[in-house]
Structure formats: structure tokens, C-alpha cells
Amino acid sequence: MKLLEDRIKKDGVVLPGNILKVNSFLNHQIDVSLLDSLAENFKKAFEGVELTKIVTIEASGIAVACAVARAFGNLPVLFAKKHKSAALSDDVYYATVWSHTNSCNYNIVISKDYISSEDKILLVDDFLADGNAMNGLIEIAENAGAKIQGVCVAVEKSFQLGGDSIRKKGIRVESGAVIERMTYNGDIDFKN
């Protein structure tokens, strides 16, 4: 989506370690109208696909997921919670996710009350890089028996392998902007 690519070019900052800082409109401050435009694009891409729920992960995913849920006619949003302790109760599905930023594993959990084999879900997040968080959501959805209809992310870094690994599982992935290459304090190249 050109609007998002232009915004990344204008306000994104590339930091060491392949980190793209987009704190001014996505990860700290949020431009809701940009997210609404993005959500309309996802709505067109998944026109006619049956969905019961939008599933995401706290915290930055929530704003994107809420915009997508509105575009799809006010579907429920369900967000996986990051769980601090290793002790997990029986009433949740969980997955263990590697955090690149903090160099540690953490658990994400979703209550069994809100996801089941009757659900047809769209997985949504702000970023898709190595795919650790998204693969955690996929694992939870599979354990719950929910049907994954697709993945929507605002920004995909195609030089990291998360997107490809998910597509290889046969899951459709749509991204608002796909970054092919970026250099520290330098250029950002988008796919196409």
C-alpha cells in the first residue's frame, strides 16, 4: 500500500540489528486513519472469505486488529496475552515465543473460552520479521482446531524468513508494505 510505504519512508528510522522504528505512527504513537486505510486493503484482499474472529497479540497488534475488525463488519478481536510466569492453567492454549528484542522466551496465551474448532480466523499483527510471534499464534490456532483463513500484517520484512515460512505452510499472507532491503540510517527498498 503506497500510503504506508510513503509513511515508512518519511517517518521510519532504521536502527542497528535490522530494527525499523516506526514509533511515530504504529508502535508507540498510532495513526488510526492510516490503520483504517490499511484495513480496507485487507478487506478487499479477503473479500468473500468467511471469518468469525480477528486474532492478534498484545500490545502493538491490538490497534491494527481493531481497525481490521471494523473493516470486516465489527468481528470480535481476540488478543493473545504475554504471560510472565511459567505456570499456566489448563483453561488456556499457549505457545512459547522467542523474543529477539529481549533475548528470552515468553509464553503467549489465549483462553479456551474464546477460540474453538468452529472459528475461522484471520491472524493480524503490526510486524512480520522472523515470524516468531505469528508462528506462536498459528500454533495456538492449530491446537484449538480453528481454521486459519490468512495472515495480515502492516509491515513485512521479506529479507527475514517469517513470511516465507508461513506461506510454505499453505497460509495466505497479505502485507501492507514489504521491505526487501534496508540499511542502517539509510535507504528502505520495498517489494515491487
Add this chain to the structure above:
Amino acid sequence: MKLLEDRIKKDGVVLPGNILKVNSFLNHQIDVSLLDSLAENFKKAFEGVELTKIVTIEASGIAVACAVARAFGNLPVLFAKKHKSAALSDDVYYATVWSHTNSCNYNIVISKDYISSEDKILLVDDFLADGNAMNGLIEIAENAGAKIQGVCVAVEKSFQLGGDSIRKKGIRVESGAVIERMTYNGDIDFKN
């Protein structure tokens, strides 16, 4: 707001320790159309009040804040981040907040890039009980010199003292539903 009170009566569960579990529409699963109705109410309450930004705290506050931001003509949303380490850089405003749920202190931070003395802000959150998180946001806003135009929360528990303590500071507080009394596995009474 009757719509929210009815939903709390229907789907809320009162747990020991004065905890109201509303995971089916606010804290884990989110009903975006309910939040949009709530946001319209806040818009009416703050009609004519000048605002530059909606400020909240991750994670559950984000969905409410995004709905409010839309209702106020797509204002920017800014969310305070919960900071794990005690080490804080010079480029953030921070406040230390007591977490009742986890019985520990944590820091919330907002980058100095996104809040300043030119801002006129509305503080938004899902819950207002003891007011620990909200008072942290107020502390940050005051340190940044931003003008606090008001506080909007989805659910206020008036038998805890957060709302009163904030009103005593001269800050206007609007709540979607005010719970005066609730009993474990029992009744929930709303104000008015």
C-alpha cells in the same frame, strides 16, 4: 451508558479480590462496536474541548483509545509502554506504578518525542479502580507540561478511590459505567 452496563451484567464475572472479569468483550476478546458506541458518548461529553492527542497505556487501553481517537476525528493515539528493566534512558518520561494484580512496581514510559507542553490531551483506559495506572499517566503528562483536558474510562469502580482522587485534582473524569458495589459471584450495582 446503558449498553455497557447491560453487557457487564450479562457477561461480566465478579472474582475474589474485587476483580471484574470482562474478558469476553474488553480485556481479552474485544467488541469494537461497543467501544465505538462508548467513544461516541465520550465525544458528546467533551464536545468543544480542544484536544491534540489521546493518551493511554498498553495493552487493554489501546483498543478503547483507538475508538476514542476515531470519534474525535482521527486524533493521534499515544500509548505508554510498560518497561521491564529499571534502566531508563533520558529520552523518556516515566512513572512508577503499583500493580495490584502482580504485587510489584513497574515503570511506564512515553518518549519525549511525542508529548510536550503544546499538547492538550485526553487520558483513556479500560478500567479505573485504585487509579494507579491513571495516576502514572497523569504524572507523565504533568512532567511533559501537557494540559490534561480529561480522563475517559470504560469502567470505573467507585468503591475504590482512583476516580475520586483524580477528580479532587480538578481533572474531569467520564466513565462509561460506574460500579458502586459488586459481590463475588453475585450482583453488580451501577451508580444512578
